[in-house]
Amino acid sequence: MSVHASWYLTLAALLFTIGAVGLLVRRNVLVMFMCIELMLNAANLTFVTFARALNDIGGQVAVFFVLVVAAAEVVVGLGIIVAIFRRKVGATADDAHLLKG
Amino acid sequence: MIHAAFLIPLFPLVGFAVLAPFGRKLGNPLAGWIATLLVAASFVVTVLVFVALFRIAPAHRSVTEPWFDWISVDRLRVGAGLLVDPLSLTMASFVTGVSALIHLYSIGYMRHDEQFPKFFTYLNLFVFSMLMLVLADNFVLSFLGWEGVGVCSYFLIAFWFDRAEAASAGKKAMIFNRIGDAGFLLGIFLVFERTGSVQYTTVFARLGHVGTPSLVAIALLLFLGAVGKSAQIPLFPWLADAMAGPTPVSALIHAATMVTAGVYLMCRINPVLHLAPDAAHVIAWVGVATAFVGATSACAQDDIKKVLAYSTVSQLGYMFLAAGSGAYVAAIFLMLTHAFYKALLFLGAGSVIHAMDEDQDIKNMGGLAKLMPITGVTFLVGWLSIAGVPPFSGFWSKGDVLQNAWAVTPALWAIGAVTAALTAYYMGREYFLVFQGQRRWVEARPEASHGPEHGESYTARGLHPHDPTWHMSVPLVVLAALAVLGGLVNLPFHPSLVFLERWLSPVVGATLLQHHFSAGAEWLFALVDAALAILGVAVAAALWRKSSDRPALEPRFLSMAWWVDAAEDRLVARTGEALASFTATVVESRVVDGAVNGVASLVRTTGERLRRVQSGYVRSYALGLTAGVVVLLAYLLVRVGS
Known part of the structure; x- marks a missing residue:
């Protein structure tokens, strides 16, 4: 049996929405970071779904690129997060609002 | 011997070139003697050229001595060169002769003046300019001399510039002459436009193809120049004020030579006036x-x-x-x-x-x-x-x-x-x-x-x-x-x-x-x-x-000279002053400054408003991104749907 592609897409949309809303409403930097990962992976799921549905390997290739970018982003992002926490324990994203106009 | 004509203006120019840097060192009276002797040498050369020209048959007594191409742009060809003919030599001989005498007189007249060398520097520059005006073979080079004598006249009227009336008389002479000079310039432009040349001989040869209205316009524009330089109605009040200069200057520039330049110009363009x-x-x-x-x-x-x-x-x-x-x-x-x-x-x-x-x-x-x-x-x-x-x-x-x-x-x-x-x-x-x-x-x-x-x-x-x-x-x-x-x-x-x-x-x-x-x-x-x-x-x-x-x-x-000066002062100078102060107080401060300040405050208030957007909060940026995506998606969906 095979699950219809629309289920995957619905799941991906759901995951993306959770990620986006989480990013908007949460102040914890780590959680916000995880939300970004959630959105990336929602996108990945969409790519894979379409790759299978349309029988096109390009979608799966794109996923690899996304994974590579996500890995790089984790390295940089975690570095920044560690730096923020060093300055102030339990800091939220709103504490890092120094670059305002 | 006619080829020696270039020496006529060269001698006073040498005098100027020597006296301008070294005049103070040469001092009184040596600087004056150098200036006098150079002008006298110029007079001697003029007489020799005069004699040489006299020996030529009358029909050929017009010799052009070209030096070099001065200005050369497209159709415009202005050469630097001398026109040696009876008219220019007559002028040159009395200009150099009278100048030499007045230089000599000035050695006595100015002997107690501290600025003695400077006086002779200006005098020599004046004689050079005057000779260029007279001997030039085209309108443009004459205009150079014309402006040269004008500026020397300014220097020499305002020679005792610590006296207020001398300084303002110098300015007055300059301004009145500018009015005339504008006419002269426009006249030259019109001459070039109608005949395609500025050289006297060429221009006069082509006058047959120029319509009478143009000729009248040319003559009157050049006459306007002459009116300024030669102090005719209505541009004469400057000459009376020019008497604030040293007396030898009044004798040389404001009686014998410079003020006659306008008459010379009219005689020079006699073919135009004839038509x-x-x-x-x-x-x-x-x-x-x-x-x-x-x-x-x-x-x-x-x-x-x-x-x-x-x-x-x-x-x-x-x-x-x-x-x-x-x-x-x-x-x-x-x-x-x-x-x-x-x-x-x-x-x-x-x-x-x-x-x-x-x-x-x-x-x-x-x-x-x-x-x-x-x-x-x-x-x-x-x-x-x-x-x-x-x-x-x-x-x-x-x-x-x-x-x-x-x-x-x-x-x-x-x-x-x-x-x-x-x-x-x-x-x-x-x-x-x-x-x-x-x-x-x-x-x-x-x-x-x-x-x-x-x-x-x-x-x-x-x-x-x-x-x-x-x-x-x-x-x-x-x-x-x-x-x-x-x-x-x-x-x-x-x-x-x-x-x-x-x-x-x-x-x-x-x-x-x-x-x-x-x-x-x-x-x-x-x-x-x-x-x-x-x-x-x-x-x-x-x-x-x-x-x-x-x-x-x-x-x-009569002692106020028919109130011409006063009337012009009232009519032109005061009006000009009022206009200038209106421009300064109203146009300048309101319009010009207003535009500049308006742009500045527009930018500033826009900036003030826009800086709120950059709050520094990640979530608001994220909201912006999301909102943007939503708008884009909505747009795409609507387009796909329709």
């Missing part, structure tokens, strides 16, 4: 009106130099009357003799001013003839010359002008004749007030009563006026001789005696006004001229020999 008789009539009428206004104004002046200044205005008017009547030879003849006697009168005035310890009011003079015999006699010669008493030079040249004016219309002659009598009268008034009658300078000096020792020292300086040093008297004597004998160059008795007319005929012969008076008419003209001159002299003698105070004869209307 544009309407413009020529305008010139003649402006000239005769200026002659009359200048002469009447001179009747009521108290400043020894202002009388001469208005007299110069009046005489220049005569020259324009001649040029406008088509009598170019008469114009040049009068210019030549006027250079002699007016330079003489100015130098005499300078010598009197020296003797009177810088007092220039003729009402404070009197009885100087016995104390200053050389000055007195030479001034008398100058007066009789300008008055037109036979056989002095002014009689011949002015007679020429008037006769030609009659040939155009008797009305011109009538005004000119009245002016001639006035000329004899006002110069007589000056002569009698300065040199004859009561010695008014003893009582007229309040300083003398300060105390015995003050009075005595003042007496030692002031009460014994004497003739000046030889530097100053030699030019006086030479110029007096020239003023007496100047008429010899163009005697009307016999065709073989009109040297000047025959000499100039290659340049102006084709366009010269042709008139033939019978011998009897000529004698009648001469008699009337002589009678008018003697009448003026006699009236002056009767009125001013004994008395020095006749207010009825010096109405304010």
Whole structure:
């Protein structure tokens, strides 16, 4: 049996929405970071779904690129997060609002 | 020898180049001697070139000496070069000759001045510019000289720039001349536009293809330049103010040479005037009106130099009357003799001013003839010359002008004749007030009563006026001789005696006004001229020999020169000032500054508003991103859906 592609897409949309809303409403930097990962992976799921549905390997290739970018982003992002926490324990994203106009 | 013509302007230029950096080191009087000798050398070369040109057949007496291409843009080709012909050489010879004499005089006149070397630096630059103006073979190079003499005139009028009136007189001369210069420039543009050339000979050869309205416009625009430079109505008030400069400057620039440049220009463009008789009539009428206004104004002046200044205005008017009547030879003849006697009168005035310890009011003079015999006699010669008493030079040249004016219309002659009598009268008034009658300078000096020792020292300086040093008297004597004998160059008795007319005929012969008076008419003209001159002299003698105070004869209307200066001040200067202050206070501060400040505050308020967007909160940026994505998606969906 095979699950219809629309289920995957619905799941991906759901995951993306959770990620986006989480990013908007949460102040914890780590959680916000995880939300970004959630959105990336929602996108990945969409790519894979379409790759299978349309029988096109390009979608799966794109996923690899996304994974590579996500890995790089984790390295940089975690570095920044560690730096923020060093300055102030339990800091939220709103504490890092120094670059305002 | 004609190829040596380039030396004529070169000598004064060398003088300027040497004196400008080293003048102070050369000092007094060496700097003056260098300047004088270089101008004298220039005069010698001019005479040699003159002789060389004289040896050529009359038909070929127009030699162009090209130097190099000066400006070369598209169709415009302006060369630097000299045009050696009888007209330019006549001018050059009297310019260099009179200049050399006045340089010599200046060595004496300026010997106590701290700025002695600077004075001669300017004088040499002036002579160079004047010679370029005269000898240039095209309009543009002439304009260079024209501007050069203008700026030297400014420097020299404002030479004693620590005196307020000298500084402002310099500015005034500059501004009045700018008005004329604008006309000259436009005239050159029009000449180039219509003929495709600015070179005199080429332009004149192509005049046949130019329409009469253009020719009239060209003539009038160039005449506007001449009006400014030669102090004609309405641009004459600057010349009276220019008397604030040192007296040798007044003699050289504001009597003998620079102010005649306008007349020279009119004679130079005689082919244009010939084809544009309407413009020529305008010139003649402006000239005769200026002659009359200048002469009447001179009747009521108290400043020894202002009388001469208005007299110069009046005489220049005569020259324009001649040029406008088509009598170019008469114009040049009068210019030549006027250079002699007016330079003489100015130098005499300078010598009197020296003797009177810088007092220039003729009402404070009197009885100087016995104390200053050389000055007195030479001034008398100058007066009789300008008055037109036979056989002095002014009689011949002015007679020429008037006769030609009659040939155009008797009305011109009538005004000119009245002016001639006035000329004899006002110069007589000056002569009698300065040199004859009561010695008014003893009582007229309040300083003398300060105390015995003050009075005595003042007496030692002031009460014994004497003739000046030889530097100053030699030019006086030479110029007096020239003023007496100047008429010899163009005697009307016999065709073989009109040297000047025959000499100039290659340049102006084709366009010269042709008139033939019978011998009897000529004698009648001469008699009337002589009678008018003697009448003026006699009236002056009767009125001013004994008395020095006749207010009825010096109405304010005349001493203010017909209120022309005041009217122009009211009309132009005040209006201009009001406009300028309006621009400064309203246009500048409201419109210009308003625009600048408006842009600045617009940017600032926009910035103030927009900076709120950059809150620094990640979530608000994220919201922005999300909102953007939503909007884009909605747009795409709507487009796909429709």
